[in-house]
Amino acid sequence: MATNFLEGPTNTTPRQTLALSQNAKSFFTSQKGWSLPYPLSLFLNTESQEKWATYENIFLATLRTGDHDAAYLCLEELTDRFGKTNEHVVALQGIYQEATAKDTNELEEVMKRYDELLKDDPALFSVRKRRAALLKSVGRPVDAIGDLVSLVDASPTDAEAWAELADLYAQQGTYEQAIFCLEEVLLVTPNAWNMHARLAEVTYMSAQKMEGGEQLKALSESMRRFCRSIELCDDYLRGYLGLKITTGRLLTALDGAKKSQLTVSDPTTGDLAPPSLASVRKLNELATAKLGEIVRRGTAGEKGWDGYSAIELKAARDALDRDTLKIQR
Amino acid sequence: MAALATAVNILGMLFLAHAVYSAYEHSLLPSSSTPTAASYILPQALDPKVNLPLDITLETLFSVFLLCAGVVLSSPELKPIQWNVWAGRLERSKEAREIKEVGVGGGNPYAGLEERAGFLDIRAASRGFEEWRQQQDGGKIES
Numbered sequence: 001m002a003t004n005f006l007e008g009p010t011n012t013t014p015r016q017t018l019a020l021s022q023n024a025k026s027f028f029t030s031q032k033g034w035s036l037p038y039p040l041s042l043f044l045n046t047e048s049q050e051k052w053a054t055y056e057n058i059f060l061a062t063l064r065t066g067d068h069d070a071a072y073l074c075l076e077e078l079t080d081r082f083g084k085t086n087e088h089v090v091a092l093q094g095i096y097q098e099a100t101a102k103d104t105n106e107l108e109e110v111m112k113r114y115d116e117l118l119k120d121d122p123a124l125f126s127v128r129k130r131r132a133a134l135l136k137s138v139g140r141p142v143d144a145i146g147d148l149v150s151l152v153d154a155s156p157t158d159a160e161a162w163a164e165l166a167d168l169y170a171q172q173g174t175y176e177q178a179i180f181c182l183e184e185v186l187l188v189t190p191n192a193w194n195m196h197a198r199l200a201e202v203t204y205m206s207a208q209k210m211e212g213g214e215q216l217k218a219l220s221e222s223m224r225r226f227c228r229s230i231e232l233c234d235d236y237l238r239g240y241l242g243l244k245i246t247t248g249r250l251l252t253a254l255d256g257a258k259k260s261q262l263t264v265s266d267p268t269t270g271d272l273a274p275p276s277l278a279s280v281r282k283l284n285e286l287a288t289a290k291l292g293e294i295v296r297r298g299t300a301g302e303k304g305w306d307g308y309s310a311i312e313l314k315a316a317r318d319a320l321d322r323d324t325l326k327i328q329r
Numbered sequence: 330m331a332a333l334a335t336a337v338n339i340l341g342m343l344f345l346a347h348a349v350y351s352a353y354e355h356s357l358l359p360s361s362s363t364p365t366a367a368s369y370i371l372p373q374a375l376d377p378k379v380n381l382p383l384d385i386t387l388e389t390l391f392s393v394f395l396l397c398a399g400v401v402l403s404s405p406e407l408k409p410i411q412w413n414v415w416a417g418r419l420e421r422s423k424e425a426r427e428i429k430e431v432g433v434g435g436g437n438p439y440a441g442l443e444e445r446a447g448f449l450d451i452r453a454a455s456r457g458f459e460e461w462r463q464q465q466d467g468g469k470i471e472s
Contacts, residue, residue: 234417
């Protein structure tokens, strides 16, 4: 299959990264070609969004694979086209320097450069984000959090920054702050089904440390969030898997719950009472049935069902297997 | 379904052509030049003032009906207009996620909130890639 140059490299698709990096040379030669002298060159249209998107994707892919020469070529092309002061190009230059830095001293040089850039223009958000990312990368998450807090203070509608902040908080184990940040993300992008699922996951993680009524409340909140993500996206594997796990947990929690905890609904804060045992059981059955179908059709690679990631499918199968084992005993 | 739609379209076209030709031929007949009785449904300006036989009129109507049905049947599959159906399709199938040009296609538009290109930790990413490559060389992972 031909490589799709428009599909950028991500952490979950190393194969695409490799393909992009391997096809970098052929793309460069295809771009060379001949050109006319100045006034006539205006008639030749070599510009397209696809061309520059491809350059950026190859740039990021070659940095991941360690082919720094090819990455440098891409960066040169992008800088020539968009200028040295372009916000995006400045960030890409920063990424290149981070990737090619050999030791901590060089990384500190990069950090100094970011600081200088921000002194000139504190509104360079791409550079502020790079700075926070670099801080996280060198193992200073607390400083990164500080940076991000000031960033979202300046630009509270930046969902990406809120999501990054949530991730950092969750890594630190401060789930309450992480949940707050994810709720901010959902205020900006209320239909993002993956963020609903993420919020549910973080809520579920926070519920592990709690006890009694608190835990019951967190678990039911998590279950409701998973339900919302499924409502927004049919056959959402991550949502159904989460729903299965949370309802399974909730069933045991509801069994041991006292009567007073079951009817707690706080009118002042608007908290809902925990769901009834029957509805939780129904949801659990629904999730099991749906997961079974998704795993069966996804593993068989039926037409229109080949898009699930192999890792998620495996996790779902494991969850189903655990369930059947329990029943057999 | 596509073959049926094409057949219906071709049939409709044939009937239409036949009806038009018949109408033309009929208008050349000497008997059709005799003046017709004024229509009492249509206003004066819209009255065609020809007396076409009923079968030609029916054939025209039938052919147009066939063409309408054929065009509708041969139209491509409708795009989902419900959010959950559309999103489910993106999650489920690789084909729906394919990027054909910048800004068209692509999977979950909110995946960027978890991938976060602006905060790309390139050093960790290249380490992760290196690990993957070593696993590949070791033949531990197949897919």
